Amino acid sequence: MSDPTTIEPELRTEAPPIALRDADDNLSASFLDALVEAIEARDAARARELTEDLHEADLGDILEQLTSEQRPELIQLLGDAFDFTALTELDENTRVEILEDLPPETVAEGVRDLDSDDAVYILEDLDQAERDEILAQLPSVERVALTRSLDYPEESAGRRMQTEFIAVASFWTVGQTIDYMREAEDLPEAFHELFVVDPSFRLLGRVALDRLLRTRRNRKIADLVDENPHVVQATDELDDVARMFQRYNLISAAVVDEAGRLVGLMTIDDIVDVLEEAADKDIKRLGGVGDEEVSDRVWYIAKSRFPWLLINLGTALLASSVIGLFQDELQRMVALAVLMPIVASQGGNAGTQTMTVAVRALATRALGPHNALRVIGRELVVGLLNGLLFAAIVGGFAVFRFGVPDLGFVIAAAMMINLVAAALGGILIPLTLHKLKADPAIASGAFVTTVTDLVGFFSFLGFAALWFGFA
Structure with missing residues (x-):
């Protein structure tokens, strides 16, 4: 019979683990x-x-x-x-x-x-x-x-290469190579191929790991060598290396110096980082924010954004001066002021669409001198088709809203002209900047917006002045 005064020891339980992430995959x-x-x-x-x-x-x-x-x-x-x-x-x-x-x-x-x-x-x-x-x-x-x-x-393969790799002599046997990999302590944690070098460490070729393991131990490594591997120069730009990996579906590639000596290895995880960084830079530059990060200080962010905001202010003042040329017409017909932003806005959106595709195509080398005329012609046709469709839509809206058929014809003509100008500006401006060795991702936006604003305002207000005979 137990003593009623005895206090049973309290059972201790470990605290349940805390979930790292919540239902939305954010840190909890x-x-x-x-x-x-x-x-x-x-x-x-x-x-x-x-x-x-x-x-x-x-x-x-x-x-x-x-x-x-x-x-x-x-x-x-x-x-x-x-x-x-x-x-x-x-x-x-x-x-x-x-x-x-x-x-x-x-x-x-x-x-x-x-x-x-x-x-x-x-x-x-x-x-x-x-x-x-x-x-x-x-x-x-x-x-x-x-x-x-x-x-x-900084942006070279030599800077990003991994210097841990396996290099063997061509006169080794498969058995010697496998024994070496079992016994060596300084091998990479993961690898897919071996590199074959001569006594001066010049690259002779590669041997895929799966082929090595399927071959008898007494075979010479020289019998297995792929003598035409994809090779990267240590001074090659990372963008060029990334395109090679994409084109040939590579997992890894040897890196050699100017003398052909093996100095490193580029792997697909490095290339994924390169591609992600390039896409991140393009997106930021299209927005005019350069290499800005969320952790940057206030003064640095303000300073980096100011130049492009200043350029945008200049283009806005230029567009407003065009509007000022037609201030009498705007005072006599309020409908012009109501409809005018529609033409410029549609042109700006269309120009941004074309510009985005063009800048990305230039970055990936999908657009160049060999196909530039064909792409320009295609964008021109797209601009004409969309111009005709939106001319009909906005012209019908103007007639319905203001009951002035002539106003519908004026805005329809301006809309068609501005969408064609937007298509041409969206492709020609990035191509021109690229030709001039300027970065199209940074500078294209301000120029395309300027073109569409100027053409939109001038065509709409100019047609209105001619059509309605404002004195």
Whole structure:
């Protein structure tokens, strides 16, 4: 019989795990609150418990949501459990801010565990002095490899290549190669092919991993070599490398220097990042915001946007001066003022559509001298067809709304002319800027809008003045 005064020990249960994301795939508020609480309490065990086994992309999202003070604190709490690959998921400003707040030895230790391409990506945005201080903490072999990559131009394959790869001699057997891969400790974590080099490390070809594993052990590697692999020069621009990967559906490609020596490897995950960055830049430039990031400071954002807003102001003043030429006509017929924005707005939208397609086609090299005339002709026909359709629609609306048949003919004619002008401006302006070595993504928008506004206002008000005989 148990003693009634005895108190049974309370059963302890572990707290249920907190979901990382909510139903909308956003980071859950409860998870972020729990992590911030652990950071403020300097609870390293709790911070590690919350972030263990997270993918670097999720860890990057978490860092984006934390404040500038909380980010380095979290990294210090996690210690060697923090995956520095997560920094590659951040925008440049946030990444640099974190690196500047961390001790150089901490950054150096984290960089040592990364693939060379990720390490270069993290270090390249730092000031030279800060970069040198971190590199000085690394062993000489790793320091030399990273320095060599950092010495290549910023938008080159050499800057983004991975220096971890497998290179073997042509006289090796399949068995020797397989034994080497089993025993070596410094191999890449994942690979799809081996490279064959001569004694001076010049590239002779490649051997696909699946073919190697299907071949008997006594066969020579020389018998398996693909002597015409797709090769990237270390100085090639990343955009050109990305187009090669797209064209030939590549997973990886060897990178060689000017002497043909194997120096690195480009992989499809690097190319996906290149394509994403290029698309991101094009979208931002079409909006006239350059390389702006959400983490940029107020003054930098205002300064970067000001020039294009100033250009737009100039084009708007030019358009208003055209309207001013017909101020008497506008005073005598209020309907002109009501309908005038319709013509300019439709022209602007049509011009933006054509311009967007043209800028993207120029960026992907789908539009060039060989097919420019054909594309211009196509856009001209599209402008005519849409001009006729919308001329009928807006002309009918004008007659119905104001009961003046002549006004319908005037706006219909102006609409057709402006949509044709928009189609031509949308294709010719990007082509001209590209020919002049200017970036069409940045400059096209303001010029196309100017064309459609000027043509729209002048054609509509000019036709009205002639048709109604305003004195």
